[in-house]
Amino acid sequence: AAYDATATPSAVIGRVEAGVEAFVDGDKTPDGRPGAIVQFWLTDDLAKFEKELSYRIRQDILVKPFTRVFSITENPVGAIGMMESVGHCGDGYEWEIEEFGRKMINVPIAVPDFQIESELAYAEGIMGGNFWYMCSTKEAVLKAGRIIIDTIMEVDGVCTPFGICSAASKPETNFPEIGPSTNHPYCPSLKERLGEESKVPEGVNYIPEIVINATSQEAMNLAIKKAIDAIIDIEGVERISAGNFEGQLGEHKTNLLDILKE
Known part of the structure; x- marks a missing residue:
């Protein structure tokens, strides 16, 4: 999921580019499972970034079994709500929960269930x-x-x-x-x-x-x-x-x- 979501760097044609920063052990993730830190990048069009990011999450992460998405951005300057662009993949059956010390969206899928933090923070770089x-x-x-x-x-x-x-x-x-x-x-x-x-x-x-x-x-x-x-x-x-x-x-x-x- 990490490699799929970060494939096809496309910032030079006005879309998002991304990369895997690191693979980490469970002691460094909110849910205690091994995970990956991934970065997504675009220039200064926040609305377009939100749309492009949602494509990567929906098409490359949500569709993989047993995945979750957490926000770990340091020194954020803002955050993007995930309900409209990702949560509604649940077609209205999605719900919000408090888990892992965070506010999460639970999206019901056929291999239960995909979860994503309700807001993903972003920063400049x-x-x-x-x-x-x-x-x-x-x-x-x-x-x-x-x-x-x-x-x-x-x-x-x-x-x-x-x-x-x-x-x-x-x-x-x-x-x-x-x-x-x-x-x-x-x-x-x-x-x-x-x-x-x-x-x-x-x-x-x-x-x-x-x-x-x-x-x-x-x-x-x-x-x-x-x-x-x-x-x-x-x-x-x-x-x-x-x-x-x-x-x-x-x-x-x-x-x-x-x-x-x-």
């Missing part, structure tokens, strides 16, 4: 931090990528909505209806075609990207540093870089060299 690990071999892409994802999951407050991303994009495009398109100067297959315009270094055949969303700048920086430190000596990892976009994308600027010096 930072989307789209990134770095690239440039590789000479396919084996390095996958080995380093898996280590990166596992390492980042050890950091509180962060998620990687794309996992190992093979298609880094750029803000400008020749086809606006598509949304962000390929970052062509960094495509190894275009190196000969682009000539001097190509920015692919010698010896580099693959440029995977890691995208990170974080609840704070501190969490973002820590995740990037720990991830890079974990792969820097892997054979086939040739260089580390990041997408800058001349500082035009987003409000927050993170200098990769400064992070690595911390």
Whole structure:
């Protein structure tokens, strides 16, 4: 349910993106069962976020046996009521209960029953931090990528909505209806075609990207540093870089060299 609900990152096309922050034992969940901490992200359209979030909950979590949804957002700035967008899946037969020290909505379903906290809190954070690990071999892409994802999951407050991303994009495009398109100067297959315009270094055949969303700048920086430190000596990892976009994308600027010096 956690992986299904956070699949298909779609913020770049105006929809929600999400990621699994961590899997946790029962001593860290309200109902004492093993669970997952998941993050859902959208820009500043709260009404649209509520609708998109409800789709993920209804279609990817409610339909899985024995699932519950709790709110654990730290330092929230508001909350979204879940009765109208999720609770009414019970077709009027749903009811509210006090359980696990929280106010819950009980939705009757054929494998009894789905429960969700009556309000889910939300907060502000930072989307789209990134770095690239440039590789000479396919084996390095996958080995380093898996280590990166596992390492980042050890950091509180962060998620990687794309996992190992093979298609880094750029803000400008020749086809606006598509949304962000390929970052062509960094495509190894275009190196000969682009000539001097190509920015692919010698010896580099693959440029995977890691995208990170974080609840704070501190969490973002820590995740990037720990991830890079974990792969820097892997054979086939040739260089580390990041997408800058001349500082035009987003409000927050993170200098990769400064992070690595911390």
